[in-house]
Amino acid sequence: MKLITTLIILVFSAQGLLAQNNTQVSGKIAGENNSPLSSATVVLLKAKDSSLIKSAVTNSSGIFKMISLKPGSYFISATSVGYEKNSSPIFTITDGQDFNSPTVTLTRISKALSGVTIQAKKPMIEVRADKTVFNVENSINATGSNAFELLQKSPGVTTDKDDNISMQGKNGVKIYIDGKPSQMSGADLAAYLRSVNSADIESIEMITNPSAKYDASGNAGIINIRLKKNKNYGANGNFATGVTFGHTPKYNNSLSLNYRNKKINIFSNYSNNYGHYRNIFNLYRVQNDSTYDQHSINLNNNKSNNVKAGIDYSINTKNIIGVMVTANFNNSTSNTNSNTVISPNSTGTPNRILYASNDLPGDRNNVDYNINYHFADTSGRTLDVDADLVNFRRRGSSYQPNYYRDPFTNALLDEKIYSNNTPTNIDIYTAKIDYEQPFYKGKLGFGGKLTDVKTKNTFDFYNVNGGIPVKDMGRSNKFNYDENVKALYVNYNRSLSKKTTIQAGVRMENTKSEGDLISNVSQPDNTVKRNYTDFFPSGAITYKLNEKNTFNLNYSRRIDRPGYQDLNPFEDKLDELTYRKGNAFLNPQYTNSFQLSHTFLYKYVTSISYSHIKDYFAQIIDTVQNKSFITQKNLAQQNIFSLNFSAPVTITKWWSSFATLNAYHSAYLANFGIGKKINVNVDALSIYTQQSFSIKKGPTFELSGFYNTPSVWGGTFKSSAIGSVDVGVQQKLFKGTGTIKVSFTDVLNTLHWKGISDYGGSHLEASGHFESQQLKINFSYRFGNNLVKAARQRKAAAEDENKRLNSSGGIGQ
Template sequence: MMPKLLLSVLFTIYSVCNLYAQLSSINGHISNAAGKSPGGTTILLYRFTDSLLIKTAIADDKGDYEINQVSAGKYFIRCSFSGYTKISTSFFSVGENEIVTVPALVLLIENKRLQDVTVTDNYKKNIIKVTAGKTVFNVENSINATGSTAFELLQKSPGVLTDKDDNISLRGKNGVRVYIDGRAVPMDAAELAGYLKSIPSSDIESIEMISNPSAKYDASGNAGIINIKLKKNNTIGFNGSASAGLNVGINPKTNASLGLNYRNSKVNIFGSYNNNWSNNDNTFNLYRLQNDTIYDQKNLQNITGWSHNIKAGADFFASKKSTLGIIFTGNFSNNTVFSQSRTPSISAKTGITDRILYATNTIPGVTENVNFNVNYRYADTTGHEINIDVDHGFYNSRKSSYQPNQYYTPVPETLLYEKNYRNNTPINITINTQKIDYAMPYKKGQLSAGVKFSFVKTNNVFNLYNVINNQDYIDLNQSNTFFYNENVLAGYINYTTPLNKKLNLSAGVRVENTSSKSLLIRADGMRQTDEQTNRNYTDLFPSAGLSFISNEKNSFSFNYSRRIDRPNYNDLNPFESRVDELTSIKGNAFLKSQYSNSFQLTHTYKSRFTTTIGYSQVKDFSTFIIDTTEKTRVFITKKNLASQNIASINFSLPFKITKWWDAYTSVDLYNSKYNANFGNAKIVNINVTTFGLYARQTFKMGNGFSGEISGYYTSPSVSAGTFKTRFYLNMDIGIQKKLIHDKASVKFSYTDLFHTLQWNAESNYGGTHILAHSHWESQQFRMNFTYRFGSNKIKEDRGHATGNEDEKKRTSSNGLLDAN
């Protein structure tokens, strides 16, 4: 009943507003040098200010084409046809209710032998492209992406930082939302990192970093959105690609992928599979001064196992206007984490070691992340479009842990006593979403609106066992079941229009109602004050943008958005789980959502060089705090700070030094302030200014060879709330050779050339002084081979993304340490 009502409302809006649509049209003619017109030439209309693709058309047999329902503004046209070089027009202006005729275009034959001609994209994308509010890293054109994973590419993307626990921040701001083809994944920081590490670069088209999303997007994510776009196949007939790679660091690692696609005028059937075998060693050291005692922990960790990713689906073209699609995606992993640590307890006054804790932890884990999507799209030639998505997904995790803790005397080391534990932590999460989006031309611009419903159910069990004489005895005081249900109802409206020939406006508002219930059931039957919470609140999230074209060389844009970050589902679990005898993790049932207001001003010079100034203020900023308990122990929990304030400036500088040498440089400068007072000397007052430099050089060396050098530097910054980090420094080199008439390529790269990519940090909070250090297998030699086969005849891709864009991200804690 509800979807029918919504469709009726949307069609009514369309019928009324269509009376006022007064848009322009563009027409033109294309031919070859002989004056003949090859029918079927692809015509692409781009907006001049940011090179955004606006509309497409196909020239008829006479070479004539027409593009209707175009808003006033500045544009250019690019044309392509098999065997000819691509050609573009100069920019031209379109007024209100105007018919514009573009000068005739002439296609030139490519400088190739006829038998060597295949349909490929000769207009190569820049590796890094910056527009107002968005930075795009075109992975498929980067050599140093060779053998990399999605997570490693994020680490090398402009403005992106990760800490030792794989939490991700963007230009100094935490709370960034990571999506795969517009969908978030239901994992905590460690599991999300594992998933991203299972996606090879050969499957990735680009990484989009969107700092100020419009009202169309979910309001979640105060730092914006990072969207990883996987490659889509848009060729007619049967085709595919296969790749295999080997990475060698301390241990060998492998990856492989296979993608198949068949497309004709009625249907597009596609499927892909990739796997990743990981064997990674990590080191983590924690020096802690607490209550006149020093705890000097040295920890070694190994993560070994397989990850498998599957995607399959079909698009059925019912007509030129209607498409029905189904998509299945699945991620399955089976990994074992093994860690061992040595922690001496030392008197800070005398320097005498009191005792030594030896702890090991073995955590086998299996996860399943599956989503089914049914979608429908209707789009006519007048600019009216409807997209409907229905998603059903689930996330299941099965982890257990065996954790011996043995206490020894100092030299000669003699066993004093031991405490051994085992736990079992099954997690089940179900996510259902329905979404409808509608867009239409209205007066001079475009009006879009939509609604979304999401329903999430979680069931998180934590059972702790004391192991005595190799027998497991459940600890009822330390075992629990946590239930959390959440419903979010959202709607938005957004309007984009030119105010005059130089000024464009985009404005919208999103409303979201959140209703949630949580329940903690202790195994011992005891009650606690935070065992049950109920919440219901409604928020408005406005967004707006202005773009101004001063002249052909200079353009400006201003963006504003208000956003929210709801707590991850597991962060709300108020029970305490142990990492080892001295460290535990505790949720916070009263953790509040954090709200941010972000402003951004961008100047673009010659459509290439950009300068961006930004400011954001976050209310009730939530972050992890390492607090003390029972004099000797610490626990990690999430708390709301009073505020987070970040001011930033960014310069994006692409250069073409010679015909064979391209360079790109990005410079970031941002100031971060964190303030909170929890009483009892537990004060957070951090003010850090951070400088970041990202650089990439690419070289065309002839005979199918190309090379690349890339790297970044980040000065001291803030991580995990109370930690001040030291600098980051990294450099990669790579070379590529194309083979078999460009159908295959082999790539070699060497990462972290100088072995400087390490994490070092310091924290002073609540009377505890902490020094932390972590490093991993960042220095690797990588090899990758890719072969593409089948048809190369290109047809315009539908480019559909499914509907659950936020819910699956928030299923678990982004903890500093894994409690399992």
């Protein structure tokens, strides 16, 4: 209850301010000869202390408008590239009386500027009609975290006990890195995300209904993790170091070195994460005539190193070519120790205890080589070409001793010792082209993509007798999987009027795949071939009712293909009684999604949506004899109705707030035979809130938290409520070039998960928690040139400012 009470107070502190005054200020920004200046930046400042109240940009007629203002004394300040800044006289507005400011005239700069320092701080959370953006670099509590931990705290995003990622109640989220889809899934994806330091991340974008330009995969939408890239001219860099105190200390460091001039942009980043991580897992299982009560502790010694380096060369003002290498090297040693008390249901008295351990040393190395070309001219035509080669290598082994002992005398009753060797090679080749140009008063885009994936998995299983491993040919195998996807798309958007904008597109994808299981034991799924073509339409219409209200309706059809490891049918033992098994017959899942959203005052967003998922992926815990195993199966369908409300609020000049609420109803339906029917309905609610408190020339404080009501994982597991609260403080040092951040996560120690399942003739209760309560201390220091040249940075600077204006009440899209 203490967590719920805390979060309710936080949420309602961000609300109640929607009913604001209707007073507005408008005016014109002009250049020489009273000619209108479009895209000029206009800010409304308080006369008393020059504090920022509102921002806007001028339209093609040089007109700006700001709404919902409180009575008081203000003045206007206007800027535009190539012009001197100028301000209006101080004026006073009264409640309910609109004010038309005198024209503010800007004078051209007589000499070219050698440099312009641009410092535009983005809000931590930006809510737009098509996506939500979490600006990681502006969050205190994000410091010292990895990418997976940041996703757990992102608005509308949840993770389950097996590290599967969901968004707004839907699984099948596709993870993108810098706009490129990651081909990893499951444990490999989770391991990679945990290796990415928050110091390397600029923002996380959550896109619920992507357009036809994006790959059709990802039924819940796309989460795009944008890594930092140099935008400043000259030589510059950034160094960061941090320590995390949890069950054991953990360390993270990062260094970026960059150089940029009018022709060349050279960028490089290195980061690492070192530390031991602890996870607790409990599984209580009633199956057939026995009860199994398992308790396990996993300790993972993780060492990850990330490298990103590249160069962009400007051939001329229209053409840029670049090369980039992104690499992740992850070395980990995982050790799990468990004990399982086994009792006959007839007596309830334990008759044996299984003591098991599992040592898994391994390496995961992922390297992406990219070459890219960008063309843009003044008429609005753009062309982007990308070619990538991705090499993923995983080397793993396992040593699994299992000892059955008498619960009273500790006498050894039986022992079974196994080991395995599991190398995996994945090579991915992609080529992509995107073209856009003005067409019939709008913008037409089209392009294509070719992806070729080759996967090779080896599973060598050994029985260890007398300390000597003997290969079990009946359990050993090789699994090769090849997949080829060809895609073409067309997308068009235009404004039908000053109030109405439309976007429509369709993507065609042909998928050809073949999975071959090479084994001494013949199975019905030794070879599985598929060849299918699908069309994925998408569309949106935006209607601006007035200056305060905008409506958006969109639709998309999407696909989720099975992960490469989920198709591999060999059995991967976790211990003597538990194993994981792939499903070569797993079908893709398809989703049709509809969403209607309403934006009020450019920042308060309410949306309702419906999604129907066919052949929904469900991670099922099934049973065979006295053993349980995890596998993926297709449910018949899933239906989701959801309601989302997001509200960024500036309460005072020193207190800003953000809150989002997501409520959804989900229904799962499947029939796998007697005792294996699924008909589950769930109503769930998730709340996320973030409060920031700034002291002038002093520290900034942050309080954030989330709460998820009981829900369902994978169609069968009914989960308990879960949530946490984090606190943090930040202080600028060395005239703003240095920053120290301190945060304490999961203050109330409530981030413990639990789930119950009754499926396949067995009753399961699973629970556990990871090392969530941590003290994190991080320091960063910027050095070198931080000036941005006006001539080359003009467009990028405008883009950053527009993002800021869209969330601060200015006139944006």
